[in-house]
Amino acid sequence: MRAFVALVPPVEALEDLDTFLEVRREVGDLRWVQADQVHATLAFLGDVPDRRLDDLVERLGRAAAKRTAFPTAIAGGGAFPDAARARVVWAGLQLEEDGRTELDRLATGCRAAANRAGVPVDGTRFRPHLTVARTRAPHDVSAWVRLLDTYRGPAWVAEEMALVASYLGEGARGRPRHQVVETFALTP
Numbered sequence: 001m002r003a004f005v006a007l008v009p010p011v012e013a014l015e016d017l018d019t020f021l022e023v024r025r026e027v028g029d030l031r032w033v034q035a036d037q038v039h040a041t042l043a044f045l046g047d048v049p050d051r052r053l054d055d056l057v058e059r060l061g062r063a064a065a066k067r068t069a070f071p072t073a074i075a076g077g078g079a080f081p082d083a084a085r086a087r088v089v090w091a092g093l094q095l096e097e098d099g100r101t102e103l104d105r106l107a108t109g110c111r112a113a114a115n116r117a118g119v120p121v122d123g124t125r126f127r128p129h130l131t132v133a134r135t136r137a138p139h140d141v142s143a144w145v146r147l148l149d150t151y152r153g154p155a156w157v158a159e160e161m162a163l164v165a166s167y168l169g170e171g172a173r174g175r176p177r178h179q180v181v182e183t184f185a186l187t188p
């Protein structure tokens, strides 16, 4: 199973962002992520062998329970590697200081949990983001980033994270199809 761990915003937050971006989608040559697949990855796991799954699920559950739920909202945006030569356009998460700490520790906890369960995770720095579009080639997306900077979605409380399976090429137009396998509650 190809999988990742993510923070999945509630439907209302995803729909609000989708509505904000919808009228503007006609322009440009970006590949937009379907609204119901937008998420903030906490740890990309790659292929998880079946025999590791039970241990992984148990450890992720414990990692989530160690963190406290925090208020947030989808807000602002950016691009990787940068707006002038972007491959990825993303929306950000608005966080209070405590929320930022909880989110960072949650991501660190997920990675540690996966590593201990025998699912190696790369140690690249965690940069919270929700990918909304990808480019076919490096592309100047400054205008999109400026636009996303004006966005602030409805507030919600991040109270759980999800283990998501990604089935390559099974979604619309050959994109990956995502399916939540398990959710793990943060401490209220």
Ligand code: 2AM
Pocket (backbone or CB within 6 Å): 004, 039, 040, 041, 044, 088, 130, 131, 166
């Ligand atoms: P992205 O949003 O920045 O593209 C499923 O592919 C999720 O895992 C995506 O959200 C993707 O992040 C993230 N991810 C992180 N590292 C990845 C990798 N090496 N290959 C594919 N996806 C990766």
